[in-house]
Amino acid sequence: MKKHLLLLAMLSLGFVANAQEEEKSAKDYNKFSIEANGGLTKANNPLADGFYTDIAPLHVDLGVRYMFNPKFGLRLQVGYDKMKGNDESIPFETEYMNANLQGVVNLGRIMDFESWTKNFNVQFHTGVGYAQLDGDRFEKSDNTMNFIVGLTGQLKLSERIALNADFSMLNNTGQDKNTWDGTTPNPEIRGFDGTLYNATLGIAFYLGKHAKHADWTTNADLADDKLKALEERLGNVESMLVDSDADGVPDYLDQENNTTAGAVVDSKGRAIDQNNNGIADDLETYIDQRINNGSGAAADNEVVKKLINDGYIAVFFDFNRSTPTESSTRNINFILNYLKLNPNSSMTVSGYADEIGSNAINNTISEKRAAAVKDVLVKAGIDGSRLTISPKGEDNSVDKNSAAARKLVRKVIFTIN
Incomplete structure (x- = not known):
């Protein structure tokens, strides 16, 4: 018997461990419940002559149930029954302890x-286990295997608690002391030779982080969950396909998602800039046609203002330097021509530094960069009163560990006042 109980315990522990692993992946409903029941017991047969028993108010059981899905599950249950003779019986008292997997x-x-109902449910359960009988008339304990079958009615009190009403029949096989009173051994009878009925009331406590338990999860609930999952996936796809700058490359692939509308970009959304002067090639062609070649007809065009105010016309600097890079000359010339073609316009000249170095040093160098660009424009014929210096210090909008990204924030940009 001890070997059988050990085997059952090992199987049960393996089941619980596997169930816990599956619970981690459960998304739609809770799967575990703890169930405690108490009620009546009746040993039906066999009893020796002169021994009689009535329905006895002493049965208790405790179980752990795991549902693989809303329709099928497993229960590990232990139970205890105590029965005794009635007023017409020879006195006896028998205890029955069992454990089963159903x-x-x-x-x-x-x-x-x-x-037709949201709060009533019925479950069928059946399984096998081991039991032990003992009592005042047993010479020694009687170890048996048992078979159990029953129906459980459920009334949902809340999403966490249900009331259970159960009726079960247990049959023992291998009950060497054939009678429940323990007085008549008959080892030749080896079938299902001991029958016990239980009627109980109890409580099921539902465990888990989800709103519902599998007991009450309907096909409609599962369909809703699947629909929500599909909607979420569709929403993620739609978000991935957003193209903020309308350059034909979705944002999740776009490494430069602020290019001007209609700009020619590569497969990663970067404006094509073959001469590395900080201006996209198609934008540079526009600048040459409208500004740098002296055509003033569109000098005050809103597109031009937007290019300037949005920082597309920038002057860049090498690390720890306040002298513009050679490739930035064309950009300074753009600003120069704009100011000459629009003599009533003034600008704020904003200087920036990367995050390398202390704040004090970066504030100083951002001011020097703005001043250096202003000085170039003044020497080219622009009245200094039209230019206001604004040191901005560090630009922390890029990854400071990327040397390529830091080049983009060592700059001066312009704002038309």
């Missing part, structure tokens, strides 16, 4: 109870 079928979900 399959559970949720009839309410299979039979679509949800079409």
Whole structure:
């Protein structure tokens, strides 16, 4: 018997461990419940002549149930019954302890109870286990294997608690002391030779982080969950396909998602700038046609203002330097021509530094960069009163560990006042 109990315990522990792993991946509903029941017991047969028993108010059981899905599950249950002779019987007292593993079928979900009720359910359960009988008339304990079958009615009190009403029949096989009173050994009878009935009331406590338990999860609930999952996936796809700068490259692939509308970009959304002067090639062509070649007809065009105010016309600097790079000359010339063609316009000249170095040093160098660009424009004929210096210090909008990214923030940009 000890070997059998050890085997059952090992199987049960393996089941619980596997169930816990599956619970981690459960998304739609809770799967575990703890169930405690108490009620009546009746040993039906066999009893020796002169021994009689009535329905006895002493049965208790405790179980842990795991549902693989809303229709099928497993229950590990232990129970205790105590029975004794009635007033017409020869006195006796017998204790019956059992442990069993049962399959559970949720009839309410299979039979679509949800079409007419949301709070009532029926479960069928059956399984096998081991038991031990002992009492004042037993010479020694009687170890048996048992078979159990029963029906459980459920009334949902809340999403965490249900009331259970159960009726079960247990049959023992291998009950060497054939009678429940323990007085008549008959080892030749080896079939299902001991029958016990239980009627109980109890409580099921549902465990888990989800709103519902599998007992009450309907096909409609599962369909809603799948629909929500599909909607979420579709929403993620739509978000990925957003193209903020309308350059034909979605944002999740776009490494430069602020290019001007209609700009020619590569497969990663970067404006094509073959001469590395900080201006996209197609934008540079526009500048040459409208500004740098002296055509003033569109000098005050809103597109031009937007290019300037949005920082597309920038002057860049090498690390720890306040002298513009050679490739930035064309950009300074753009600003120079704009100011000459629009003599009533003034500008703020904003200087920036990367994050390398202290704040004090970066504030100083950002001011020097703005001053250096202003000085170039003044020497080219622009009245200094039209230019206001604004040192901005560090620009922390890029990854400071990327040397390529830091080049983009060592700059001076312009704002038309």
